[in-house]
Amino acid sequence: MAVLQAILDGLMIGGVYAVISIGLTLVFGVMGIVNFAQAEFLMLGMFVAYYAWAWLGLDPLLAAPLAFGVVFLLGAAIQRVLIRRVLKAPEVAQIFLTVGMLIVLENAALLMFGSGFKSVSTPYQTSSLQLGPLFISVPYLAAFAMSVASGLALFLFMRASWFGRAMRATAQDPMAAKLMGIDSDRMHMLAFALGVGLTAFGGAVILPYLTVSPTVGAQFVVLMFTVVVLGGLGSVAGAVVGGLAVGIIQSLSALAFPIQLQNLVLFLVFIAVLALRPKGLLGGAR
Amino acid sequence: MNRSTLLRGLGLAVLLAVAVATPFLLDPRGYAIRVVCLALLFAAMAQCWNIVAGLANQVSLGHAAFFGIGAYTSTLLLIHFGLSPWLGMLVGAVLGGIAAFLISLPTMRLKGHYFALATLAFGEVMRVIANSWSGLTGGPVGISVPFAPPSFAMMQFKETRPYYWLMLAALVVVTLVFVAIRRSKLGYRLRAIKENADAAEVIGVDTTRTKITAAVISGMLTACLGTLYAQFQFFFDPDTVFGVASISVRMAMIAIVGGIGTAAGPILGAFFVIPLEEFANDLFSSRAAGLSQLVFGVLLIGVILIEPRGFMALGSRIRRLFGKGGRP
Amino acid sequence: MKPSDRAPRSLNRRQVLVAGAAGAIAAPYLIRDAVAQGKAVNVGVIMPLSGANAQFGINSRNGVELVADEINAAGGIKALGGARINLVVADSTSNPTTAANVAQRLLTQNDVVAIIGAFASSLTIAISEVTERRGVPLFTMSFSDQITSRGFENIFQVVAKASVLGKAQFDGTVAIAATAGQKLEKVAIMYEDTAYGTSQAGGLRAGAKAAGVEVVMDDAYPLGITDVTPLINKLRSSGAQAVFPVSYLNDSLQIIRSMRQQKVTIPAIGGAAGYVIPDFEKGLGEYAEGVLSISPANYDLDPALTDRFRKRYGYFMVHEALEHAVCMDVLAQAMEKAKSTAPEALRKVLHGTRFEGGWTKAMTGGAVQFDKTGLNTLSVPVMVQWRNKELVTVWPSEYAKGKAVWTN
Incomplete structure (x- = not known):
């Protein structure tokens, strides 16, 4: 029964991991950039949701689209001003541009929002559904449901809309896409904005069970990398598999090992997967 | 050709002489000398990183693992067995080399971002181990280097000057190793891997062995610097010496800002980044929380946008601009 | 009379020395300090103002600031001819290396007579390695056992250990x-x-x-x-x-x-x-x-004192603010008693005095007394x-x- 409960918890938390990591993998897939600052957009999404709750009385789940919108615009601007200029630069310059962004965003948040840990209070925060001996936390379930919804929306967008198809084309073969008349610059902007927007959306939906502070990104950054690398950098489906895998590994490992070693187990699995399948679980399938 | 080599050698000799004499100009227990010490240490660390990242383009984000191993090994041997940190440093170097070998096995096939992230995870593994294995390391509360009467044998000094020379010597040694490797067959092979690993394999380069050799050398040297850090700082905890931001990323950042793959790059980078951090902290930290870090981040972004390949590339660009030709 | 004259003069001389040495790095400080000179005692406040512990660092700084302002408003340190307390606040971030650097900077460039900080134990310990070597008192409310168990003579822990x-x-x-x-x-x-x-x-x-x-x-x-x-x-x-x-x-x-x-x-x-x-x-x-x-302490033990904090900052006086306020008050009392800011004189007073009145009333025990290791023996959680x-x-x-x- 403990195992079943652990799998259930891991699944729900994994769904959230998937959504916040999709953005990271999307950005890499379309323009080949690993954004070390991705988790900072999670933090920004959480702050947008927090202030929507504090000032407008909006539930974080309802504020999630707002968080998406605000961060989407910010992302478009950042792509325009910063990222665009290093697309052809060496890999290391790309990595460290985003590291610089991480430092700037975290400290700008500290200056604007203060250092305190902020938390919303919602009526469902402390409730749970009981299925026999199993507990399903309502905030987890809500976050999971919202994650699934946004994942599906992204899937439809990528499949059915012209923008989505154009973006995929850019990712697969930039030259061919260009010949087809797709403006790759615009596609990059869209991909980056969409990517950070989705992460911000994920930030908003987890706010009911977490707290937000300028440093909250640090708690997620390595986790997000683990998710996308497990699934294969650049693969959206991979991020979903990776997210669920990470959630379940974390949850199950807590049964066998001290919780202190939770991340140790995760990282060892991570390194092992890379050693055996250097392009991730679904790598090459993209 | 002969004359320019001579001139260059002379220039380096003068530079070194100035570097050796510098502490006599600084307050021996002051702040400036401390910052310079750290800049020297971080220059040496970035140079170690440069061996694998600069020559073979294997961008490691886990070098803190070796640094922490060095710091903990010598300090624990000193605490439990009274072993001189000089010997502890050697033991640490061996362990650092072993760790580098072990992490090379699963990661040597990885490229680019995958390699960076796998090494990042390895650094985190070491941090979690140091944090959890309190019986050995003292855990999250950290450990202090026990006080000993100042002596060269125990690598403890009353004033900062001897530390300065120690750090300077370390930087010189690591830089010489870097230059020697670059000029050797190993360096040639590493460059071949950097250009095209598959092609290197075809022309008969044992890429596995080459990468592991470079990684082990880099890991051993980094571990030695961990010991120096411990003796200089007297106290550290797992988050400090195994830190992603405080060590791994910073080592890489310094080399990149200065110019990756060049011998002078890490030194330029360290003498830019470390004083800049201090200066930003000094000027802004009492005004508004976070402002100093913000300024630092903005400057980092600025440097990368202006010249993604670091100061060294910027330098040659300027030289070209003035028509002096410069080396290609 | 005499000691109060001496302190600023030695301050100036040392600063000239540092200025010659540290050149550009020191320049901004000389300007700032020249204004604050006259009759001022520099006290270093090192806190994590950014990073994960920033909230606690800022609370702590608020506590110290409150007491320093009160002392200045009441005429400064009387035994030093009404010298004002000039807080030199610096960010330790969450990194012990930075904390130690900052401590060294405050000691050599700002001539602080003592340092208060730095909430997190790892930061405090890193700072203490610097202050101990320079013989300058360090006041803290970090409660790690390690702080007062290393035989240091210049560290003062105002609360009970972890x-x-x-x-x-x-x-x-x-x-x-x-x-x-x-x-x-x-x-x-x-x-x-x-x-x-x-x-x-x-x-x-x-x-x-x-x-x-x-x-x-x-x-x-x-x-x-x-x-x-x-x-x-x-x-x-x-x-x-x-x-x-x-x-x-x-x-x-x-x-x-x-x-x-x-x-x-x-x-x-x-x-x-x-x-x-x-x-x-x-x-x-x-x-x-x-x-x-x-x-380790609570504000309701002396609401008359701690309400001043609430009035100024808009929230109740959290314990780290309270304890750091006590650090500041004890330092001021020690300077009054020693009639000097010389480290040896301060250390002697700090080790041999039972500090009463002022903010110490808000602590359990109603007073502060340090033992040989620098631990306040009167504080109970x-x-x-x-x-x-x-x-x-x-x-x-x-x-x-x-x-x-x-x-x-």
């Missing part, structure tokens, strides 16, 4: 439960794996062992945990009658909420930090009511309970302002 705090957290709980007619036999401990968490958990364990109470769960978890469900699953099946979580705010809110979700209703007795700040109540609302926690958005001291009885409510 192991004492942990034991009091346990003993107080047992006492409160016993008053309510419950005998605790099985308890659970969970703590974040930081210096603070691990050393306080050690105290809890020692308390349980001494009382013959079984610890049925004893788990560390990583700092910044984002999913506490596995912990609470484990707690639910452990059969514990009470749980001692030692954590900062993020994890404490998660723990209390998850316990509610899983209908784990045993009392949670917090280990200070995240449990005794206004945000805890803001985050949990009605669920905060009645939560117990240990605390108190148990506090959330009542209607305020923290009420409920144990031990001599300090209690209200009766503890125990719900099991």
